[in-house]
Amino acid sequence: xxxxRYIQRASELGFYYERTFHGCAQSTIAAIQDVFxxxxxxxxxxxxxxxxxxxxxxxxxxxxxxxxxxxxxxxFGRKRNKFEDxxxxxxxxxxxxxxxxxxxxxxxGTIICRDIHKxxxxxxxxxxxxxxxxxxxxxxxxxxxxxxxxxxxxxWCTELILDGLLEKGINLEKIKFSDYIN
Numbered sequence: 001x002x003x004x005r006y007i008q009r010a011s012e013l014g015f016y017y018e019r020t021f022h023g024c025a026q027s028t029i030a031a032i033q034d035v036f037x038x039x040x041x042x043x044x045x046x047x048x049x050x051x052x053x054x055x056x057x058x059x060x061x062x063x064x065x066x067x068x069x070x071x072x073x074x075x076f077g078r079k080r081n082k083f084e085d086x087x088x089x090x091x092x093x094x095x096x097x098x099x100x101x102x103x104x105x106x107x108x109g110t111i112i113c114r115d116i117h118k119x120x121x122x123x124x125x126x127x128x129x130x131x132x133x134x135x136x137x138x139x140x141x142x143x144x145x146x147x148x149x150x151x152x153x154x155x156w157c158t159e160l161i162l163d164g165l166l167e168k169g170i171n172l173e174k175i176k177f178s179d180y181i182n
Contacts, residue, residue: 003159003162003172006035006036006158006162006172007155007158007159007162008155009035010031010032010035010154010155010157010158011031011151011152011154011155011158012031012151013030013031013034013035013154014027014028014031014032014064014147014150014151014152014153014154014155015147015148015150015151015154016031017030017031017150018064018142018146018147018149018150018151019142019143019147022051022142023047023048023051023063024050024051024052024062024063024064024067024146024149024150024153025047025048025050025051025063025064025066025067025070026044026047026048026050026051026063026067027064027067027150027154028063028064028067028068028071028150028153028154028157029043029044029047029067029070029071030044031150031154031158032067032068032071032154032157032158032161033071035158036158036161036177036178037177037178038177038178040074043070043071043074046070047063047066047067047070050063050066050067051063052113052127053112053113053114053127054066054113056127056128056133057127057128058113058114058117058124058125058126058127059112059113059114060112060113061111061112061113062104062108062111062112062113062116062149062153063113063150064146064149064150064152064153064154065100065101065104065111065153067153067157068100068153068154068156068157069097069100071157071161072093072096072097072100072157072160072161072164073093073097075161075164075165076089076092076093076096076161076164077089077090077093078090078093092164096160096161096164099160100153100156100157100160103152103156104153107152108120108149116149117136117145120145120146120149121136121139121140121145
């Protein structure tokens, strides 16, 4: 599978998972995991409450952004056995997260959930309020709003992962991705 196809497939899966199952962080993670044929349930599970700007509060980061940051960290982040000092891993991961952050700023002007809602819907929502959540859903949250945010996040993250691997000289045709992140 070539680079463009990985990115396209991640975007398609992210859109599908958000539309079908909801949960922007987990949808982003699932899409990227499926594209790279890796499944770490602990990573997926750890993202359970990142949707809706963290716990549906909307004042935190976008779940799609958070899920992508988690996946970049899974691939390139500091490992526990190097906890005391692995500056190279932290620098590389932070550089990739900065690129993701800049893509969000270019597209949405923010990484904050409620501010993305304001841009997409023209208003913010209190997702802890049942009436507001119904309006949010009825106005396309899971059909053509948050679904595209997750699609973008999944595609952007996949591109950054591939670029990071290529930068290290990894042959994408021969790599077993699960071996690389262990």
